[in-house]
Structures are given as structure tokens and as C-alpha cells.
Amino acid sequence: MTHHPDSSLGELLTALKARNYRFVTPTPATHARIVARPDRREARSLADVLGWSLPFAPDLLDADIRRLLDAAGALEEAEGGLLRSCYRVSSLHDQLYIHSAFPTDAEDSVFFGPDSYRFADAIVAELEGCPRRHGAQIVDIGTGAGVGAIVTATRCPDASVVMTDVNPRALRLARINARAAGVEAQPLLGADLTGVEGEIDVALANPPYIIDEAGRTYRDGGGMHGGEVSLDMARMALPRLAPGGRFLLYTGSAIVRGEDELHQALIALAGDHGMSLRYREIDPDVFGEELETEAYADVDRIALVTAVVTRPD
Template sequence: MECDAIDERGTEALAGLLRHLHARDYRFVTPTPASHARVLARPEASIARDLRDVFGWSMPFPSDLLDRDLLHRLRAAGLVEEAGESLKSRVRVSSLGADLFVHSAFPTDDTDAVFFGPDSYRFADLISRELARCPQRPGATLVDIGTGAGVGAIVAARLCPEVAIVMTDINPAALALARINAQAAGVPASFHCAADLSPIAGPLDLVLANPPYIIDSAGRTYRDGGDMHGGQISVEMAERATPRLAPGGRFILYTGSAIVRGRDALQDRLASLAREHGCILRYAEIDPDVFGEELETPAYRDVERIALVSAVIERAGQAA
């Protein structure tokens, strides 16, 4: 969605939408774009029948399907568009645990689209496991780099409610939606539109990142991971975060890595970075083979597989 579309009126409309859906116990687990497209190709998906069809599956809907006041506020904020004789929401809403997250409608073609999908659920699970293993102390500083819809920070805040939350992103639309999602979850946070950590002072106790990891020919921010077959953004985030870690601080990274002739270049780069800064690296494959269709493209002609990985860089020492 266009970042200038989320003005004060849009913010109020989306906050109202989340309240409306919460009150109706709305739940929707967002699938991969491929699965989403397959579902929408079915004849019965031509018109929405309920709220999940409207705000989950992004189906066209008749105007009388929504509460009149809610529809008026969404239309006035430019968050509903014409779709032939029907209407279509410009946002989706997904559920994760007890929280709802507003993000971009399907398909996510805009360069400033705010994505939410299976990677969001895996990222949340990684954070939950890591914080269960070692909870964060009260008063710690937590930064979610490239926050997107705000999943990482909100999940961590649920587990460590007494930490100071900071969300950053280079996409103003993402920050706007992250702010709405955080407020709906009751999570206080500060927000910075930045490509690095320079707006945040002092050492960092916990840094989270779920960067893009696929080469995207369209250059969409949420999907294009840059060089290293899509691994460059992950390395750059690690390079910014690792030197800033406080004693006992952690950088938790969920991403993908292209495997070439059995070698994981991302793991090698992160291991070298951790050693350089006196940290340890815990690295594991979560799923050995995803996005296999990418191997048919020229950019991946030498790649055997794309693995989903977790990487935790931790500085030795006791947190203050």
C-alpha cells in the first residue's frame, strides 16, 4: 500500500478495524502467496462471504457484508477500493497468538508492501524459544530491525513486558502499521524510520531481525535480500547489530541462506563476524529446502537449495 495513504484518518480507521475484529474473535492464519493464489483461483472464491474472506483472503465483497460505520470509515480513509461491482480491502489482518496484525492486501505487488506470512510465524516461534531459554531482564533495550508489521517486537514484548521496545524500518508504511499493531496489542514502543541503528543510543541488549532473503527482480523492499543470493541484507544487519551488543546481549536472526555446492556462505560470514567481536554464534537450519521454484531463475543457477536458518550471535558477559 502507498505509504502516504496511512494518515491520521487511516490510522484511526485501522485501529477501529482491529477492535471490530477482536470483538468478533476473528482468526486468520496467512499462507504462502502461492497457496493464497490457489485458493483465490477456486470458483467459490469469487466473492467474500464473511470477515475472513474480506480481511484474510482479500476477496471482493458486497458493501452490505460489513458493518456500515466500519465500512464508512475504511472508505473515507482510502482503505477500500472498487473491484467491479464489489469492493476490496487494501489491507489484510492476520492472527498470531492472541494478537491481530494489519498488513498489506494480497497480492503484495507494491514496492512498499508490508508482508506477513509463514516466515512471520516461524520468526515468532524462534523468538519464543530463545526467550524461554534465556528471558530478557527488566529494563533491557530491545530493537526490532526492519520491523515490518511489528511481529518480532510484539511477540518479544509479550514474553518480556518490562523491556524498552524500539522498532525500525526503512518503509514508512511498515512503521505506520507496526505502530497500529503495537497499540492494539498494548505494547508501548518508539519508532524510527532508518536503515541503521544510528537513532538508538547506547548498547543493545536484544536485537531482532527477519530480513528478506530472496533476490527479487522487482526490487520490493520486503522481499529483496540483495547479493549473496539474497543473503546480503542479513549480513548487513548483523554487522550493524553485533558491535552494539551489551554484555550478555543477543542478536536473533531469522532468514534464508542459499546453499552452493554444500557450502553455506551466510553461516561462514556470520561466524567470522561473531569471532571478530568476541561473540559466539549458534546457527541451525529450520527448514532445509524452501522456494525451490527460485532455482529455475538465472540468479540461482548455481544454488542447490535455499534453507531457512536461525542465527543467534551472543556476547559473553553478564547483563547489567
């Protein structure tokens, strides 16, 4: 029987869970350093294949895993008669997530990394109090691999969950990840919230926040030294919040001569809508290598921040 590629990828996640597969995805810079080591030229384990994206000998994997990868069309030829997976699989909390293989050079790459873990932890901390409104709706804006939607749905099972993205490939993998996690979430292709019906109780966003010279959607945060996409997501989410609703933003913000432009813009935006803002730095200095580029010539540092905007009841 021929399986649909999506079904095969879903079965792959199930099979990997049964094998207690684990892989924590590092930053792209760390990943590149590791796979450049002489002893990492060829895969020796399942994590080397599906985590480190190393080429592997055809007989390395067990028959079931190899069959599922073949059925999903997830293998490509590498040099020396070796094979390479087109996907990575990472573990976060109790779930597995399939996403793009390293390196993520393509414009439609589906990214997963350290920000995914921090975003998930921020959601868990914020959703100790799930929305109580009957028919509550949670929207993960720019869902990527589906982390926000899945983490939220497992903690607030009575809410309906929508995951949006401009990248069809991201929505495809998010849907596969959600099904494998036993989560019902509605995928919605689009750059705004016009396709979301009704009020939103919790809107989530983990947007790109770095200026990307290649303009890759998953990485480029636009103007404001990478803060523009974050602010745009806030602008679209706040008018849609239900009474007592919240917008949770995890992102990065460039600090220029001691000033946080994104923070100031969010203060003004929240005030315009009569809403309250909680904002804090959770890491004062990330992606320091970006400061060597022309686009960041006037930037002191890039901080990781969380912002929660709440509409009054």
C-alpha cells in the same frame, strides 16, 4: 466526529478481536492458487474480505466494520460494483496484525506470511530468558508489520522496545498493530541503528532473503543469493550489543554445492567480535520454485535458518 485513519484501523483490530476473527496467512503462491478457484471470485465472509483479499458486495459486512474501513480510507472499487479492502488482517498467537492486501506488488508493501509465524516462535523460544539488565533495550530491525517488537514486548514487559524500518508505510502499520496489542514501542525510520541510543540487549531481525527481480524492499535480500541483507543487519547489530546481549536472526540461506555462505560469514563475524554463534537449519528446503530462475542456477536449495550471536558478559 471524523476519525484519523490510523485510529480507525486500530479500532478495526479491536472490533475484529471482539468478533474472534482469525486468519492464517499462507505463502503468496498458495494464496494465488486459492483465490484462482471458481468459488473464490467473490467474498462470502469477513475472512474472505480481510484475509483472502476478495472483492465483496457493499452489503456483506456489518455496519461497524464497514464504517471503520470507510473511515480509514481502506476500501477501493472493484469490478461489477464490488469493493475490495486495501489491507489484510492476520492472526498470530493472541494478536491481530494489519498488513498489505494481496497481491503485494508495490515496492512499499508491508509483508506478513509463514515467515512471520516461524519468526515469532523463534523469539518465544529464545526469550524464555528475558534480559535482566535494568533499562534493557530490545530492537526489532526491519520490523515490517511489527511482529518481532510485539511478540518480544508481550514477553519481556520490563524492556524498552524500538522498531526500525526503511519503509514509512511499514512503521505506520507496525505502530497501529503495537497500539492495538497494548504494546509501547518506539518507531524509528532508517536503514541503520544510528538513531538507537545506548546498548542493545536483544536485537531481532527477520530480513528478506530471496533475490527479487523487481527489487522490492520487503522481498529482496541482495547479494550472496539473498543473504546480503541478513549479514548487513548482523554487522550493524553486533557492535551495539550490551554485555550478555544477543542478536537473533531468522532468515533464509542459499546452499551452493553443499556450502552455506551465510553460515561461514556469520562464524567469521562473530569471531571478529569475540562472540559466540548458535546456528541451525529449521527447514532445509523452501521456495524451490526460485531454483528455476537464472539467479539461482547454481543453488542446491534454500534453507530457513536461525542464528543467535551472543556477546560475553
